[in-house]
Amino acid sequence: MKLALFHIILLFCGVQAFGQKIITGKIITSESKQPLPGATIKSIPGNTKSLAKQDGIFNISVDPRDSILEVSCIGYLRTRVYISSSALPFVISMKAEEKNLKEVIISSGYQQLPKERATGSFTAIGNKRFNEQVSTDILSRLPAIANGLIADNSTTAGEGKLMIRGLSTINGPKAPLIVLDNFPYEGNIDNINPNDVESITLLKDAAASSIWGARAGNGVIVITTKKGAFNKPLSIGFNINTTLKTKPNLGYLRQMSSSDFIDVEEMLYKNKFYESRINNSNKPPLTPVVELLIKHNGDITNPDYRKNTALLRTFDVRRAYHKYMYQVGLNQQYALNLDGGSQKHNWIASAGYDRNSSILNEKYQRFNLRFGHTYQPLKDLRITTDIYYTLNSSISGRPGYDNIKSAAYDLYPYARFADDSGNPLTIAQKRQSYIESLEGGKLLDWNYYPLLDYKHSQNTTSTTDILFNTGINYTLFKGLNADLKYQYERQQSTGKNHRDKDSYFSRNLVNTYTQINPSTGEVIYRVPKGGILDLSNHLLLAHNLRGQLNFNRVWNKHEVHLIGGTEFRGARSTGNNYRMYGYNADILAIGQVDYTNQYPEYISKELSYIPENQNLEDALSRFVSVYANGSYTYNDKYIISASARRDASNLFGLNTNDKWNLLWSVGGSWDISKESFYKSNLIPYLRLRTTYGFSGNIDPKMSAVSTIRFLKAPANNPGLPYAQFDNYSNPDLRWETSGMLNFGLDFRFASNRLVGSIEYYRKNGDHLFGNAMMDETYGVGQTLTKNVARIKGSGIDIELSSINIKQKRFSWATDFNFNYNKDEVVDYLMDTKNSGNFISAGSISGVKGKPIFSIFSYKWAGLDPETGDPTGYFDGKKTNDYTQLMYNSSLSDLKYSGQVLPAFSGSLGNTFSYGGLSLSLSFSYKLGHHFRRNSIDYSSLFNRGLGHSDYAARWQQPGDEHHTNIPSMIYALNTNRDTFYSGSSVLVEKADHIRMEYVMLSYSLNQNLVNKLGMKNLSIFFNASNLGIIWRANKLRLDPEYQNGNTLLPSKYFSIGLRANVN
């Protein structure tokens, strides 16, 4: 109710009548002093408007409260003059606007404001910059251009996810909050058509993001869509482009050579390594070479054997993948935008169609429709509605490298998918000789043909998303208006994974559960013959409701902007999946299986249940929030700002909801260049700003409630099933907080030669989820995940735009982003003291005083000159006692190499224009971090058939240790030896690199020509992206972001397209 009272007090502000007077003036251009007709003059705060006539003369009626006149005109900088300060009659001169430096408007999702009025840290990405790249989605364009944002390709959970200003959490979700216009977008953001995007704002510091409260700790990305405008004739724009995606370079994969692999197989056979596999009653597959060895009884001198293996040694499965599986991918994009407006209505409509086929022939289609409308029936009332409709579908394609296996084993490097005449070949999933020995007719064919199988196995998903929002804005008095906004989103996805009757998956399951009576020969199929269909459905429903008051008032030298409101959000996601056996798509027949009894598997005779695939999901998140945000400007020079927000949610504990845990921020800025003492002509704009505040981060996996699990009744207490706690109710469970202190300096050199900002920030992550030692008196065990961990971090963001050359026809402009970020664990409890647990790179190392993701490794002491064994240091002595090294050493015995996430990152973009021709080149860099490369692991090689090209350069004889660090191969595996080597410091490399992100070449056709064609403008463009690394610190030519085992380098993209606007 307090808030309601506050609202009512606001309502009564400024309810008075005033007398009017008329001001007359003239608008001229500052350069030529010519009259400027068509300029709009607005009184502030009264908001009366007038238009300058043909001679630049205007009349405007103002009341005594009005203190400022604001003049705006397309192509000119907005200008403000104080009514009192200027001599009458007014002559207002307008400065022509630099084309690429029009006023930057940022959006926080709650309000839009000029960047120069904000105290917080925002990165704004305009339409032009955003469209220098071509893509189906929105987010993938950001890392190459946005300041303070990187795609995490370094940590294990990274997967290219975006990260703003480094880490704010240890275990919690790391993704920034994504807001579409006014509300968080709960569905898959890839639903949105990038051609609907007008601009993107990154909210980087707490003052910027704290308005989003408990979900903003990782920063916020606000996507602002294009809007219609009043009094605007119909305009039609379209964008057509096509992208080619190159086949991948499989040569980059460090696959062991076929010849080496066969040598190893011969050695293992000789040592009877395969005996257990050969005698295994499950009949696991053996490779063709091992089958040959069995056939020839291990005699590798047998001419027949030699002839066969000599041929196999020449094959390389990468060639087979390249030839049969990979293709040139193709993306096509068509987008159409229309907008227009009359006095009371404006509208925008768009349609988009994307059609992609990947390098593995996976198909993706997306169809977008959007219609937005604003209706202003009265001067004070504005009603907006916006509807987005998305339909997309994807279909699986061919298997990629590493997706074809031989049962549980990796595919041998000499595998072939087709013979010389192109006939499909089989890859054994069971012992080939066993399958061939099976009686025909009763069982289905048990062979697996990679070249045929994907055609019988199709995984389709389709998604429809409907987003509807509507809002009413009503102005009560000049300066005070109220918003009521509602948004509804419904995203439905259906998945259909169909393995038809000829797929190996179906045939294998049918055969596995086939029972043949040995005496009568009677056959029972426990899994009916036919296909297997897995269906899934997911439904997301989200509602948002917001009521907000906006108050803007300017008088004399004071300017106040306030917003306050309350909102509800609820998102429910439900899902189910289930399986049908014996499916026949032609007649929609399905069969029955018995899930309740165990049946003997055909080969092993072991009893097992027929696999089911059923699951139900239902998750719900709800929020109730109250927020306020305000700023006060004095004399156009000093600004102070503050915000506060309170969230309650069903994800938090009771105590958390009961308390008024506010997330707040304060900030201030000082426009030094407006001071009378400031006289610099070189830097006409200079502003200092600082903020401090808090935002939160939520982990929906954490539950504040007690949960229990039921168990079967114990023998000594029959009939009484019992339960135990799975999760202990934590009434204090809360969001993680991220506190941030930000200092910024904005500057602009004369003629906008150099515009930019330098920011320094400090970050404190508090209440982060981590293990806490518990006093056992509470009865919940020794440790518990609670809001106890802490981290700190700091960083620098530099954003520069310069105009290096500006001539009549030629110009050269540069955009430069520099980001530095460092984080450090302050408080975190690792469960273990064992040094081995700190080794893995890319997962949380959790060592106090070190980055969250750090690389620790066993100190490398070289290869043993006698044996080629890897050695390390224990108690200061060289040793190959791996048990000691791994289990008896502690963290202090390990070598710390540095952090896994880049300390320095950023981008450099250069745009050269000559007439209508424009060329943009963009580079990105990541520096100051490390990665652990992989190498030969003999355990994986022997047991799984997973090799590594490093094998060829391994230690083989004394002396080799001088030029190699790759351990010798020993028979009788020593897993600890492999684990030690793969965790040793010799495999840690510097990850610094520079990447060429994209090249954009565009040509705008001559205006006269275009006008003759009846268009407003027309441009064609050529774009190349993912151009790869141009410099790296490691000497092995590895791409640090794509080096893990079987990861391919991303394809290069080449696009050609056309953009046009018709009036």
Place this chain on the structure above:
Amino acid sequence: MNIFKKLNIISLLILVPLFLNMGCEKFLDEKSNQKLAVPKTLEDFQALLDNTLNINQSGPSEGEISSDDYYLSDADWDNLGYGTDKNIYNWGDKIILSDKPECGWTSGYRTIYYCNTILEGLKKIDPGTGQSQQFNDVKGQAFYNRANAFFDMAIVWCKAYDEQSSSTDLGLPLHLTSDFNVKLKRANLKQTYQQIVDDLKIAIGLLPNNPISKWRSSRAASYGLLARVYLSMRDYENAYLNADSCLQIHKTLMDYSTLNSTSNTPIALNNVEVIFNRNMQSTDPISVLTAKISDDLYKSYADDDLRKIIFYRLRPDGAFRFKGSYRQGSSLFSGVSTNEVYLIRAECLARNGRIEEGMADLNYLLVNRWKKQNGRTTFIDLKTDSQAEALNSILEHRRKELVMRGLRWMDIKRLNKEGANISLKRTINGQTYRLPANDHRFVLPIPEDVIRLSGMQQNPL
């Protein structure tokens, strides 16, 4: 448009969400994932109480480890896996959880967490008419088990109750909610016992006479346990009343002559004497295979006393081991059974001057423990007019009857308060350790880790 109309519209815009805000408690009560099994129903709570591992089978064994019903050979002492066990055995000053993770403190408070969660959950259930019986049963069990856990721990970690000093003596931290974020500190001993007595009185009012399983507490069990609590407080009048109430509901004794004395587990689980099943944590020093029964204790049995052959078996090394647990098998019974309640009633009667009635209770117990010949007992009733003699007999047979039940520690402490002057002695590897009567080490140290994390007051070391 007139100003008030505007005001109305704007109020509507703002107040719609605000009014919705008022119903937000319900809005936020919805669980975040349907898969979360949040305990809400009586069945859920009963299932938690039926978790016998946590509720019945993890009573503290520290008191028994410290007691003198048994001793360890030097070799067995040397072989104890945990330093903490050695320390408890020779009355040292350290219990360390990072050395031995499970102890009576951790399990006791785990039980209490279960009970507190259930009691909090029950507040959200309407004890409707249809289910009020089950509701009361569940609630009573939670109160009973909380009291039992507190009491068992008080015996180990607090001084023997003394009305005079109880408001200054240190008690237990009385954690009565499921919230693990509140700061805990120790109550005084008076508050601690008051809590136990109050919980049991509530349980008496709620529990049924006959539970469906002896793993579940009952009204008889509550009377029996409360009698034990009062006995330890040396409030003999109340102890008598509760023991008597207990026996009015459940009074059966076993005739030991019907048992198979050659068996390694002669006494059945859930036999007729058992009122409530509970046992101590199994731990090395008091494992029945390791612990040797004190020679004095063994020798004190008369030859016709069947307990001599039913409770004990000769070990290869000439010592005797215990096989008389009412839990059948290696777990040591520490629950409530009629034999103990008879002995409580007998002792209270004798102490209150009702010697004859007291001796009658003792004789009734012993006749069921004595050998029979040709179907007739060989037992001759004990008779005395002397209160001291009566008390001596009753206490002597209390010791012989309630062996390895975790009761000896309580008895030593309370009887020393009565001037019994029982002191203990252990010899380990030639070294002698003594625990004089009323020594401060009769109060065991609270686990160091608990003290470190909570900052609560440690017992004198």
